[in-house]
Amino acid sequence: MENFELLMGGLESALTPMNLLYAAIGVLLGTFVGVLPGIGPAMAIALLLPVTYRLEPTSAFIMFAGLYYGGMYGGSTTSILLNTPGESASVMTALEGNRMARAGRGAQALATAAVGSFVAGTIGTILVAFFSPALADVAVELGAPSYFALMVLALVMTTTVLGTSALRGFAALFLGLAIGLVGLDLNTGQPRLTFGVTQLVDRLDIVVVAVGIFALGEALWVAAHLRRRPAHVVPVGRPWMGRDDWGRSWKPWLRGTAFGFPFGALPAGGAEIPTFLSYLTERKLSKRGDFGRGAIEGVAGPEAANNASAAGMFVPMLALGLPVTATAAVMLSALQGYGITPGPQLMTDHADLVWTLLASLLIGNTLLLVLNLPLAPLWARLLRIPRPQLYAGILFFACLGAYATNLDPFDIGLLVAFGLLGLMMRRFGLPVLPLILGVILGPLMETKLREALTISGGDYTALLSEPLAVVIYILIALFILGRPFIARLRARAEQSAEVEDEKELVD
Amino acid sequence: MLVTCLLAAASACGVTRGAESRDLDMWIPNSPGGGYDQTGRAAVGVLDRDNMTGGDIQVTNILGAGGSVAMSRLMSEEGNGNLLMTIGLGVVGSTYSFGVDARPQDATPIAQLIEEQEGVLVPADSPFKTIDDLVKAWAEDPESIVVGGGSSPGGPDHLFPMQLAEAAGIDPKEVKYVPYDGGGPLTSALLGHKIEVGFSGLAEFEGQVEAGELRVLAVSGDERGTGVFADAPTLTESGIDLVFLNWRGVLAPPGISAERRQELIDLLTRMHDSKQWQQALKDNGWTDAFVTGDDFDDLLVEQDQRVASTLKELDLL
Numbered sequence: 001m002e003n004f005e006l007l008m009g010g011l012e013s014a015l016t017p018m019n020l021l022y023a024a025i026g027v028l029l030g031t032f033v034g035v036l037p038g039i040g041p042a043m044a045i046a047l048l049l050p051v052t053y054r055l056e057p058t059s060a061f062i063m064f065a066g067l068y069y070g071g072m073y074g075g076s077t078t079s080i081l082l083n084t085p086g087e088s089a090s091v092m093t094a095l096e097g098n099r100m101a102r103a104g105r106g107a108q109a110l111a112t113a114a115v116g117s118f119v120a121g122t123i124g125t126i127l128v129a130f131f132s133p134a135l136a137d138v139a140v141e142l143g144a145p146s147y148f149a150l151m152v153l154a155l156v157m158t159t160t161v162l163g164t165s166a167l168r169g170f171a172a173l174f175l176g177l178a179i180g181l182v183g184l185d186l187n188t189g190q191p192r193l194t195f196g197v198t199q200l201v202d203r204l205d206i207v208v209v210a211v212g213i214f215a216l217g218e219a220l221w222v223a224a225h226l227r228r229r230p231a232h233v234v235p236v237g238r239p240w241m242g243r244d245d246w247g248r249s250w251k252p253w254l255r256g257t258a259f260g261f262p263f264g265a266l267p268a269g270g271a272e273i274p275t276f277l278s279y280l281t282e283r284k285l286s287k288r289g290d291f292g293r294g295a296i297e298g299v300a301g302p303e304a305a306n307n308a309s310a311a312g313m314f315v316p317m318l319a320l321g322l323p324v325t326a327t328a329a330v331m332l333s334a335l336q337g338y339g340i341t342p343g344p345q346l347m348t349d350h351a352d353l354v355w356t357l358l359a360s361l362l363i364g365n366t367l368l369l370v371l372n373l374p375l376a377p378l379w380a381r382l383l384r385i386p387r388p389q390l391y392a393g394i395l396f397f398a399c400l401g402a403y404a405t406n407l408d409p410f411d412i413g414l415l416v417a418f419g420l421l422g423l424m425m426r427r428f429g430l431p432v433l434p435l436i437l438g439v440i441l442g443p444l445m446e447t448k449l450r451e452a453l454t455i456s457g458g459d460y461t462a463l464l465s466e467p468l469a470v471v472i473y474i475l476i477a478l479f480i481l482g483r484p485f486i487a488r489l490r491a492r493a494e495q496s497a498e499v500e501d502e503k504e505l506v507d
Numbered sequence: 508m509l510v511t512c513l514l515a516a517a518s519a520c521g522v523t524r525g526a527e528s529r530d531l532d533m534w535i536p537n538s539p540g541g542g543y544d545q546t547g548r549a550a551v552g553v554l555d556r557d558n559m560t561g562g563d564i565q566v567t568n569i570l571g572a573g574g575s576v577a578m579s580r581l582m583s584e585e586g587n588g589n590l591l592m593t594i595g596l597g598v599v600g601s602t603y604s605f606g607v608d609a610r611p612q613d614a615t616p617i618a619q620l621i622e623e624q625e626g627v628l629v630p631a632d633s634p635f636k637t638i639d640d641l642v643k644a645w646a647e648d649p650e651s652i653v654v655g656g657g658s659s660p661g662g663p664d665h666l667f668p669m670q671l672a673e674a675a676g677i678d679p680k681e682v683k684y685v686p687y688d689g690g691g692p693l694t695s696a697l698l699g700h701k702i703e704v705g706f707s708g709l710a711e712f713e714g715q716v717e718a719g720e721l722r723v724l725a726v727s728g729d730e731r732g733t734g735v736f737a738d739a740p741t742l743t744e745s746g747i748d749l750v751f752l753n754w755r756g757v758l759a760p761p762g763i764s765a766e767r768r769q770e771l772i773d774l775l776t777r778m779h780d781s782k783q784w785q786q787a788l789k790d791n792g793w794t795d796a797f798v799t800g801d802d803f804d805d806l807l808v809e810q811d812q813r814v815a816s817t818l819k820e821l822d823l824l
Contacts, residue, residue, distance in 0.1 A: 042538070042539045042540055043539050043568065045539075046539035046540065046544065046548065046568075049548070050548075050552050050555070139695070140695040140698045140699040141699050142699070143696070143699060143701040144701065184572070184604070184605065184659070186659050186660075186686050187660075187686065188660065188823070191605070191606065198571075198572060198575065198576060198579060198605065198606075198607055199571065199572075199576065201571075201572040201575075201605045201606075202570075202571050202572050202576075267691060267692050267695035267696075268688070268692055268695075316691065316695065320694070320695070320698070320715075321714040321715065322690075322691040322692075322694050322695055323540070323689070323690070323691040324691045324692065324695075326538055326539055326540050327540075328540075328691070329539075329540030329541070329689070329691070330539055330540040333540060333545055336790055336791065337790065339790065341713050341714045341717065342714050343713065343714010343715055343717060343718055344714060344715065344718040344720060345714060345717065345718050346714070405570070406569065406570055406571055406576070407567065407569065408571075408576070408580075451685050454653070454683055454684075454685050455653045455683070455685060455701060455702065457650055457683070
């Protein structure tokens with residue numbers, strides 16, 4: 001257990017009072033940055049760089065680690081309370097989290113997000129510490145065909161959340177895929193569906209779409225009914241998670257971690273697909289049927305997946321010196337500032353620094369929990385603000401977020417357009433979830449498909465050229481073919497259960 | 508929290524200043540952590556450290572369309588003497604591929620700061636030992652070689668393989684180019700043997716080359732690199748008549764006064780002459796290529812034409 005000793009050594013050098021102070025500053029700043037829409041952890045670290053050059057590398061990295069995890073966690077707060085996800089990774093959290101908040105269970109939603117982030121972050125960091133080099137070697141073997149297969153799996157799973165009307169569900173899904181087409185075709189450099197507007201040449205920012213459809217659409221919908229419906233007052237909930245909440249949360253935390261970590265470790269994994277798969281899995285597994293009305297599993301799973309993927313990012317960064325996210329790129333450029341060359345030798349040549357960094361990730365994660373858990377009930381009281389003021393606040397926040405990303409008023413117009421689309425969809429009973437999933441999945445799928453086909457020269461059999469891809473397609477086939485069969489089995493099981501219930505009643 | 512939001516909003520709006528203000532804005536046309544960001548922030552870091560401007564310098568990342576959003580906004584800031592923007596070959600290319608009618612030479616060119624070599628990279632166990640091996644196999648069957656780079660069409664990593672193909676007598680239209688989202692994904696594609704060759708700025712690959720996982724077949728500049736790259740020949744040494752350099756520099760908006768332009772040139776000259784800047788060049792593996800004023804103007808015109816002709820060759824214009 002050489003690695004274990006090294007990690008303990010790292011903890012020892014990281015656990016000085018000064019470093020703890022830096023970790024606390026990092027966590028606080030990170031949470032704050034995560035709460036503010038439009039500023040991500042990458043930007044925050046870039047802003048901090050000049051300050052930290054005067055610090056020891058160890059202290060600087062402890063601060064960055066706190067900032068990174070803090071930012072990942074902070075994004076969930078606004079998603080849950082205001083329905084305004086600050087980054088694409090917390091879009092899934094908003095779905096059930098905001099429902100919970102409006103049912104008076106905001107404190108529980110925030111708490112399960114905090115504990116789930118802690119659990120996933122800790123497990124993820126420990127996995128990074130022990131398995132990085134081995135995982136990284138496997139990860140680079142996966143190419144576009146495997147990624148594409150994963151996205152097809154996600155798309156097929158999307159069909160389970162189409163809602164009551166399959167037609168409306170598919171309409172929303174294809175609308176989402178169409179929105180995902182807007183922008184420059186990255187392989188040929190041709191603009192698509194941009195109508196000559198420069199700002200549309202980039203792919204649409206998923207945050208603007210999600211906030212427009214969720215938050216703005218909802219606010220407009222509420223405003224349209226303000227006089228006709230009695231005011232719905234958010235009930236005062238309990239401040240802490242109950243026994244039932246813990247019981248419902250721990251499995252999604254672990255499953256979410258299992259989804260998130262491998263994706264984070266992949267060079268093109270990201271946090272969107274795992275949060276998304278975690279949400280769909282929890283929804284499928286849930287027996288209570290309260291998904292869509294505030295199921296705690298729908299917050300616990302995606303939040304854990306989000307943070308586990310955040311931890312997974314360190315696998316390629318530390319084992320290969322590869323920055324796979326903007327945050328990793330900024331952290332690696334910080335290393336260069338200390339005269340350290342990032343690369344495969346990082347773990348051997350600068351072992352002390354790497355282990356201190358891993359230890360500081362654990363510390364940052366713990367501090368995050370300690371600071372945020374007591375705050376959850378306080379945050380949740382924010383929703384007690386009367387409705388007009390609350391929604392005005394949400395609108396302000398949503399516009400600020402859209403504007404802050406690019407400092408371009410055009411994005412506010414875009415936000416309003418998507419808000420109107422969201423309102424229309426609510427009016428005509430189109431489900432919004434398939435649309436969001438289409439917007440997220442479409443471009444990712446396209447990029448990977450095009451990459452695979454460019455490499456193979458247009459040969460479609462190349463899509464089956466990697467073992468993982470084949471395994472996934474078999475799973476998909478089983479899933480589709482097995483569905484009627486499972487449905488029949490379930491119906492039979494329910495029937496026999498009913499019979500037994502009746503028997504019990506008779507007894 | 509609300510107060511901070513308001514402050515953030517107010518500061519983001521670019522508060523109007525008097526003409527005598529010593530404050531500066533530095534726009535970065537790309538995301539944090541990228542090449543433009545590193546160059547721009549390094550320059551601002553040196554300016555700030557010795558307080559060379561006598562005021563504050565604020566760095567803003569303006570994302571979008573590979574830098575052409577920032578470029579067209581710079582053009583609309585006519586006469587603003589308190590604004591600078593980092594520019595480079597990629598931004599010039601993106602204005603073409605994104606159809607933005609803003610030529611860099613129409614703004615106020617201040618200075619070119621650095622040049623960066625591109626490299627031709629293969630995984631360590633690649634059958635191509637020299638650039639000749641590669642070019643020969645490539646010319647025989649262009650379809651058999653998949654090349655990758657860290658930029659979208661019009662960016663330096665796309666222009667370089669196209670110009671190399673042309674110099675080697677291969678039709679650029681037959682080149683199979685896969686764009687990757689920066690150096691990280693490109694390296695993993697090379698290590699996983701998804702593509703045969705990678706084209707990219709070399710600074711990001713120092714670690715991989717040192718560890719012997721990637722090999723540099725050739726560098727694109729007119730002189731060899733330093734450190735771990737010293738062994739790789741230049742293209743001209745290998746008998747291929749091509750010099751390709753990525754560069755980055757600083758622009759100001761159009762229509763600023765001649766005095767203000769000179770002040771800004773003087774400011775960057777002082778920055779360039781400082782010890783800190785020389786250190787930053789060394790740390791980042793950049794080649795010092797300081798060119799100011801009219802010379803930079805000429806350089807921009809030439810670069811602009813070269814990008815346009817390559818893209819025209821590919822029917823991308």
